[in-house]
Amino acid sequence: MIGGILLVAGTAIGAGMLALPVLTAFGGFIPSLWLLAFCWIFFFATAYLLLEANLAMPSESNMISMTGKMLGAAGKAVCWISYLLLLYSLLAAYLSGASPLILEIAAAATGVVLPDWTGPLVMLFLFGIFVYLGTRLVDWVNRILMIGLIATYFLLVGFLPGNMDTSLLAYSNPSAIWIALPLLFTSFGFHVVIPSLTTYLKHDRKKLIWTLFIGSSIPFAVYVVWEALVLGIVPLSDLSVAWAEGQSAASPLVLHLQNPWISSAIHAFSFFAILTSFLGVSLSLSDFLADGFKIKGHTWEREISCLMTFIPPLLFVYMYKKGFILALQFAGVFVAILLCILPALMAWTLPRFKKPLLRCLLGGVILFALFMIGLSVCEQMGLLQGLTENYVSAAN
Secondary structure (H helix, E strand, O other): OHHHHHHHHHHHOOOHHHHHHHHHOOOEHHHHHHHHHHHHHHHHHHHHHHHHHHHOOOOOOOHHHHHHHHHHHHHHHHHHHHHHHHHHHHHHHHHHHHHHHHHHHHHHHHOOOOOOOHHHHHHHHHHHHHHHHOHHHHHHHHHHHHHHHHHHHHHHHHHHHHHOOHHHHHOEOHHHHHHHHHHHHHHOOOHHHHHHHHHHOOOOHHHHHHHHHHHHHHHHHHHHHHHHHHHOOOOHHHHHHHHHOOOOOHHHHHHHHOOHHHHHHHHHHHHHHHHHHHHHHHHHHHHHHHHHOOOOOOHHHHHHHHHHHHHHHHHHHHHOHHHHHHHHHOHHHHHHHHHHHHHHHHHHOOHHHOOHHHHHHHHHHHHHHHHHHHHHHHHHOOOOHHHHHHHHHHHO
């Protein structure tokens, strides 16, 4: 159960966390807290819906089997498309984000400067093997990485408050907080590990619910403290520059503090955050493909599922960077469909959700997810560009 909690937390806490303060800065710290709390409760609720649907299925059933049985061919097709686009996008992002850090570590350790194209291959060679060897090994490796993540996080929490200017936290513009919603939707997206956890914890409903609740509360607490530290140290004008240049919060934080030790801790924290998410997403995608293509546990079949997991994002990194960036921009759409709408629709088919009040709640989940899809599409099509630029101008 402890391993399951850490796997949930590690899958949720990823590179997206580093960008959260950049986007929530326009709304201010207090509105950000309310938005974080809402997203935590909302995504725990949708995770519970997915868990109930998974528990109603035979052992080792993944999203493909679940949507195929409960929602028919149309639901199965939507699941395939959304799942693959989302998880391949995330994996390619993790490969791109971790590769420079891996090359820096290799150069520092060996003195050899490797070419940039070797970064993703080194990443897959070092950590993809754990996914091939199965859930239990990923669990233990993830525990080690989570220790590193927690250690560097508390190191930052210990050193950064001395640099805070609490008056910066007083800024508030609730009308601008919606900019961060699409990113927050991906920052709480731990649901992909639920089918693997259900099998791992032997369909124990009580343990699984507590695992999801505690595991999802860890990212919420981490995000709240991270928001307070960054928004209380970096002025809004600097964060708006980072937003305009597509940078994470780590860049203005490092530049503002000018401390090499803290800079190293921030880079280490980023590295651990990416790796924990990489393992969780890789394991989930591998199990998803194995379930979808009816791949059993034989060695050669496991190799096929791992190749199908890692080759597409690797090709994206090397050959189709612009196309992949476009896919990443719509990640909130995939999350809304896969982790909100589909779980609500599957729960709709279960006997325990036939009460009118529960049906209304399921309808509310679907409507809010549709709103998120519309918001993400409008934002990426530039329809909201004028409003966003106004917030940037006000920040400067």
